[in-house]
Structures are given as structure tokens and as C-alpha cells.
Amino acid sequence: MIAELISVGTEILLGNIVNTNSAYLAEKCAQLGLSLYYQTVVGDNEERMRETIRTALGRSDIVILTGGLGPTEDDLTKEVTAEVMGLALKEDPHSRRLLDDYLAQYQKNDAQRRITSNNYKQAMVPEGAAVLDNHNGTAPGLIMEKNGKTAILLPGPPGEMKAMFEEYVFPWLRKKQPEMIFSQMIKICSIGESQVAEEIQDLIESQTNPTIAPYAKTGEVHLRITAKGNSRKECEELIQPVVRELEHRFGKNIFAESENMSLEEAVTVLLWERNLTLSTAESCTGGAVAARIVNVPGASDVLMQGMVTYSNQAKRKTLGVKEETLNLYGAVSEECAGEMAEGGCSFAGTDVCLSVTGIAGPGGGTPEKPVGTVFMGCCVKGKTTVREYHFIGNRARIREQTVAHGLAFLRACILENS
């Protein structure tokens, strides 16, 4: 079955807020095995909304609309959808009672708040529609069906929308789906996007069930393998040989085999399994590597301390980088990165320390060490590895890549040296 998403509202259309509803609903549709081909954002304009809904119902089986269900005159989603589907509106006594209760509650909190009469248009329901109670706001949701087409109307505020989707819509859609869909993620680091694409081109070309979809992230490539079948077991049996083939091709560059495992979590788990403690000594990334590690709940088991040694004085004082190293080779050098990593282990008393020193720009570049030159050092139980990187882009982009490659480098050094 084919689903389609329509977000209604001027706030999203004009960029005042980011459209997180669509990402949420798209992921849920994928999880339900619904094919999704289009997402559209349209403003609170009757004519354009009518055209958008008509097009969507023409090409898709299920159209999920969010927003425009509120009490104001701009809120037209229900009225326009009912019109396009040819369904008349009438007041639903149940919705009217819930609305009265909710508004009474609100007025209790704030006696000044007037209840305007247009609030009651929220209790009007298209004939034959299923009403979805809203426990987090006033506008109920709706499921409208006619001639084999379904329109699902949900409120715009993400908190109201998600709660209603999970309580009513997900189970309703699951029952509609005859086929089981199951997918597994394989996450790769230390190899670029185009190289991964080339190495799996034969698999992608020959794919039917399961399919393989690559997703490029900064410093990572994710491969989603998705199978359709009659049971979860059947899906898993389809997926397993592909996973084994990918393991064969990418070996230890695979850092995770699940959706929810991030690179920082994989590194944290690796440290934890090998009973190693970590510290970081960062210059140009200014603490961003440590902050990524702290993303992981329970990171405190492995990350003892982070040092942001942005000045040469801090590099000397805290990390014990030698003055002659700074004078001879400079702060952005192989030698300094090595001493920072070793000094970090000593100062923080950890088994492992990752150091980063580089030129993020826009200033500070030289012909020998242009902007984007980064040295990273990793000391693992006394064994120090140093590597030189050259990143491209503006300051933010260079730092983002440095952090991602720093985590991959840290992981590689732990695998190699412990």
C-alpha cells in the first residue's frame, strides 16, 4: 500500500519551525511496510490545499495530514479534506463533550481566558469518520475512508500528533497491512561513501528482496537491508545472508549492526568491554569529541576527563607538551599530537587518550599546513599512533569531520593496540 504525507501550515511552509512530524511519520510508515513516495508542505490556503489533497488521494492509498485542525479560521484541513472526499460535516456529541471538558479545565487555570465560539468547530466530524480523541489538546484526529482511499488527519503540535499516532493510528494501520516488513542496519566507518557504494554496487543492482539502501553520514555510511515476508522469521532468513556478505566485504570497519547504535556508543562499548578508561585532549575541536562521547548514557563508566587545551599554555601546563616541541614543530604537528595524547593519559590517569590539534580556519593556515590540516594522536596503554588528516570546508565543516574521523580513529587504535 502507498502512503503519502501532507503537512499543513504556514509556520512550516515559511521555515519558522522545522518539520519534525514528517520525519517521524515517514519512519513509522517504513516500519509498517507502507511505501512512501511523496511528502508535501502546503500553507493554510483553501485552493492550494484542495489541489494538494486531491493529487495525493489520486496517487496514494493512505494520505496522512498533520496540522490545520485547530479552532481558528485559518484551520481548514478537515473542511477541505471532507469536501474533496465528498463527506458532509456534522457535530459529534462525544467530541463536543470532550471539548467542553478540556476547555473548562483550561479556564480553571486561567479565568481570563475566553472560550471563543470557533472552538466548537473542532467537534464537527465528517460522516462515517472515526474520531481519535486528543488527550493532549483540543482538536480530535480523524480517519476518513471512501472508495478505497483513506485520509488520516492529525493535529500539528508534535506532542499531540505522536501520542495520537501511537495510540490509535499505528495499530489501525498495522491491521491493514497483510505483509510483514523487517529491516536491519549495518553501519560502517573509516571508508568513504563512494567507495562503499562501489563495493556494493553488484548487490544493489541484483537486489529485489531484501533491498539495500545506503545512507551517507559525516564520516559514516549506513546500509539498511529491508525484507518483506509473511513472518519475522522469514524476513530474518532473507536478511541474514546479505548481512554475512557485508561483514565479509567490510570486516572490522562495521561498527554497528543495529539502528540505534551510534559510533560514539560503539566506541564506548568497546572501551567498556576491554576495561579501558578514556580521556580526550582537544584543541581545534574544543570539546566536541568529548561531547559526542557524553551523548552515550553511562559514558561516565569510561570517560574520566576531557581536556580542552586551546591555548599553548594549557597544552604545556595540563598535558606537559614540551616547550621545545611547540617552538620547533608548532602546536599543529605530529609531535604535539603525540605528546598531547601521552600527556592526557598521565594527567587524567586513563588507559587511552585521544588528542586533536589542527587548523579549523578561517585564519591560521600556511602553505605547509593549510586550513583543514589536523593531527590526531591516540595513546592506548603507552602505544601512541599519530595520523595526519586534511579536511575541506569551512570552520564548522572541518570540525564536524574532525570529530567523526576522530571517533573512527580512536576505535581503530583500540582495536589495533589492546
Place this chain on the structure above:
Amino acid sequence: MIAELISVGTEILLGNIVNTNSAYLAEKCAQLGLSLYYQTVVGDNEERMRETIRTALGRSDIVILTGGLGPTEDDLTKEVTAEVMGLALKEDPHSRRLLDDYLAQYQKNDAQRRITSNNYKQAMVPEGAAVLDNHNGTAPGLIMEKNGKTAILLPGPPGEMKAMFEEYVFPWLRKKQPEMIFSQMIKICSIGESQVAEEIQDLIESQTNPTIAPYAKTGEVHLRITAKGNSRKECEELIQPVVRELEHRFGKNIFAESENMSLEEAVTVLLWERNLTLSTAESCTGGAVAARIVNVPGASDVLMQGMVTYSNQAKRKTLGVKEETLNLYGAVSEECAGEMAEGGCSFAGTDVCLSVTGIAGPGGGTPEKPVGTVFMGCCVKGKTTVREYHFIGNRARIREQTVAHGLAFLRACILENS
């Protein structure tokens, strides 16, 4: 003129990533005075992409497409747009040279990395198109014009897209607009979105020219005042009284009066103007506050050192937090935050230190100190202020809010105590 946005890519379509590009571009279109009626997301499917692009070019003057410009076979945006517009593709020598340089640079980092032949399709350009160099990746952008319609193709990764939009597309679109549009940004911190909205409701209701549009960001509210006129001078004269009124209403909670001034830059400039040095002592944010400060080029003039003291041992050893403080009040307490800030100033030898300690979750909460409880301390030349915060959301959201409010708190303490 009417603009329209199309995001191409399975990642956004299937909800693997949130579509932040559209919010960014929609805001820019508003700033340029372009009308925007539709945003569409479509996957890497030739037929559906063709249909979407044809529809968009039919109803809008300018279509801005993001994504699908990469080296893989899935990347079809350029090919399909050129086909719909009836423009032939040929290799552009300039783009080919830039691509070769970029790939050579990449290979320097990793001799193992092979350059695959499909990379070169990125140098193919539709006839008559303007090529927009990509300084942050391989895929160049394009501006294609025919029969009064314009298609602007930009890469999908937000870092590449934004840099390219600002350098080339914004000035190009500005020239296209017959009327002068001029806008000024007023950025506010330390007050919530709904309070700002309430305090300017009268201004928004009576607005025609200039208009005021509020944008809620984490810990900040941005107000864009936009005027239309025949000259920049005329626009500025329309904007000035509104700016003065906002200055009157929000006073020193306004941290910036320009688009490009970030909160971290405002704090850095403030420190620099008052000749103060800074250090940070972070627990639950794990270095993310320091990393925000290091966003600012030249941050090394003020940020001497950052301490990520995630373990109690590091809090004691590096920051000198008393063992009895940790035993009596715990690491997440007013007392600990105060000692961390004072200890940070001593250890790093700085005038100012911001400390952060809190419970980002998902574990670690108690009835007295639930998840989201954060204490921040700020020591400015010996004067220490501590504040308690309660944030709502998951771990990432709590940390993001902590960093944003931490910078606002730091700014307020410097204004108050120096």
C-alpha cells in the same frame, strides 16, 4: 515571484533524517521577499522526480532543489531536471579540475582510497547553466534558466548547501527581485518564546510594512523585521523605529542585531571587549559549551581552557571540589556548581569560569532531582552566581537546552558582574 522547494532523497523521504534544509531555505525565501506556496519531498525515483519537477516548474517561477547531486547511480536530480527543462549535459572542464583537486586531496589522507569513475558524473553540466563551486564537498551546484523558469540545484548535506546558498544563490536571487527587500534580525536570549510572542503581539497584529516574524530557536528567539521599498535607505527608515521599540521592550536580553552574530560570538566579543579570559567546567554537557565557544574564529583570544570533569574524581582533582560537598549535596547541586566554577578559574587561571552539572538522563533521576535538573555556576572575578534549571525532553534535548541556556547565563553574569 513565486518560489518552491523540492527535497530529493530517500533519507528524508523515509524519515532517516529531519528535513532542516527546507526550513533554512524557506526562511531565506521569506527574507528575499519570494512567495513560497509548496515544499515537496520526493525519493530517488526518476519517474516521480520528473513529475514533481514538472509540476513545480509549471506553477512556480523559481524551483530550488536540494539533494541527489552526488556520485552514486541513485543521484539523478541534475539529469532529470535537465531533461524536464530540455537542456543537454556536457562535461565542464572547470568543475572537472576542481573535482580532481578535491579527490587528490582526499587520496592524500588515505592512499588506500580509490577514486571511482562514477565520481566524474559530478562534473557534467547542463548547457548554459551557471556552475556553483562546492568548497565543502564534491558536487557543484547549478543555476539553470529557460523560458522564464529557474531551477537551482544544491547539494543535500546542510553544511554544503548553506555555504553554497550564502555565497552564490542569495546574491543571485537578490538581484532578480525588482523591489528592494531589506531585513534586520534582532536576537533575544534569557526569555521564552511564548513570553516574547505575547510582548510583541500588538506589533505583529498592526504590521504591514515592515513585518515582524518570530523564529524560535533553542534558548533563543529571533525576530526578523522585513521592509519593502524602493531603496535600502527607505527600507532602513521603515525598520529603525521598530528596532528601537524592540530595544525598549527587551533591553539587554537582545544579544545581537545582525543575522550572522551567534550567541557564542556575542559572548566571545563581550569577553574580549572587557578583557576577560574564560574557562569552562562541564559535567553533563561533556564539552559541548566549550565546543560552541570554539565555533567562533579567534576564540583562542578568550577561551584558555575547558575542563570536562565527568567523574567525581576529576571534579575533585582538577577543580578542587570538596569531598564533603560531593558527599553532602551530590555532584548535581548548587554547592558543587559553585565550587566547580571557582575551581575552574583557579586551575585554568582565568577571570571567568562557567560550570555545568546536571542529570541529562535517561537514568540518574530522583524525586528531588528529576532528569532535566541542571545547576550552572558562573564565577566572574571572584563573584559566583549559581542557578538551577529544569529542562524537559530526552538526553540530547536536555543537553542542547543546557548549552544554549548556559551561554545566555554566562552572558548575563558577565554583564552583571564585570
